């Protein structure tokens with residue numbers, strides 16, 4: 001087709017500029033016949049890392065040597081001069097890939113590059129990814145065991161697998177290529193990232209959450225952070241399997257979700273808050289009308305009656321922004337039965353609390369905090385900073401009346417994620433909010449692999465404050481049993 005036709009008469013594709021002799025040796029040493037990373041994607045994520053990640057990135061399956069990159073770059077440049085990218089863009093992905101394969105195979109033979117079939121395959125994959133997809137990120141995006149991909153400039157790509165962060169052997173040709181890929185990602189959602197607007201949030205077609213911050217703000221080159229979207233979201237039963245919560249703890253959570261308690265999920269970055277929120281929504285009655293508000297839609301509710309809303313950043317002229325507060329306020333006019341806020345981080349806290357206090361029982365939200373107490377005081381400061389001139393005591397009264405339960409999620413030092421506290425809000429004593437733990441996680445030690453050993457334990461509370469609520473929903477017996485079991489765990 002067009003590529004092949006032009007190949008013959010494009011001087012740059014001939015080996016003239018590239019002496020044939022040194023190349024074979026370089027490639028032999030270089031391409032290293034590594035299997036394509038796609039094919040050896042490890043099993044889905046487990047709670048804690050079993051095998052420690054290789055300390056040396058050159059041991060990782062994605063590693064390619066310097067010489068490999070040199071050969072790839074030569075072939076890539078020849079390819080770019082040979083093909084007509086606009087025509088290529090009109091083909092479907094499969095045909096584009098075939099077209100590129102044919103041309104690359106020809107370039108390899110013209111340039112006398114000696115490669116095994118496996119090496120050629122791996123080079124072809126890499127080049128197709130560069131031209132058509134997200135370049136070196138593709139093999140990482142194809143793996144389902146990765147939670148986060150963090151690119152700090154062209155030569156430093158880190159991933160988080162099973163709670164542990166490790167450096168990969170992947171690198172980009174240069175910061176220019178990385179920037180192009182960032183641009184490609186954000187342009188798909190109609191955004192732009194460059195020196196004049198160097199911060200950008202976006203989403204991959206599969207739903208993964210993306211943040212880009214470019215130079216000059218990011219000093220060492222474009223910095224890309226991707227929270228991989230998990231197609232199969234974890235369920236409460238998975239969390240029990242992983243030891244994130246005990247079976248009786250899970251039962252308590254299930255009752256909290258079903259009997260329409262207002263819940264805050266608190267935790268640090270990447271501690272599993274959104275995952276936990278998603279698992280709790282499984283216990284919402286299918287007849288309820290639920291409205292979710294998120295910055296980037298991550299929740300996957302299974303109920304039939306769900307409205308999903310998403311905020312919008314300002315456009316290039318700085319207008320058109322729709323904030324979380326706008327969404328939550330609008331929600332109230334949509335006859336919701338429950339409102340779910342992906343992440344509470346600003347003045348929308350006030351509107352969510354108001355919603356919780358005005359008949360939208362069972363509303364939920366997550367926020368960043370290290371303990372349930374801290375979560376409540378963060379809520380207070382979000383309201384104060386939002387410009388509401390209410391006395392501190394009034395704000396606390398609103399919080400106490402609204403929030404029933406705070407669930408604390410944490411990522412422990414061994415990388416495992418645990419629910420460390422289920423705490424209920426009891427009331428105000430003077431100016432102080434009184435809380436009571438129902439379940440806590442006690443660390444007992446660690447095993448020989450450095451994994452934390454601990455247990456979830458009920459605190460012996462006989463009748464939590466939401467007991468009446470549980471009774472109203474006919475769940476009090478189950479609650480009593482779960483509390484007993486958790487105490488005797």
Ligand SMILES: Nc1ncnc2c1ncn2[C@@H]1O[C@H](COP(=O)(O)OP(=O)(O)OP(=O)(O)O)[C@@H](O)[C@H]1O
Pocket residue numbers: 045046047146147148227228230234239242244267268269270271272273274275276417418
């Ligand atoms: N209990 C768990 N066991 C194992 N993996 C988990 C657990 N909870 C969450 N994860 C995984 O950890 C990653 C981060 O989870 P999640 O997005 O829920 O965190 P988060 O606290 O909402 O993060 P952020 O603060 O960035 O919004 C995801 O890949 C998720 O699948």
Ligand SMILES: [Mg+2]
Pocket residue numbers: 273274275343
């Ligand atoms: Mg989250």
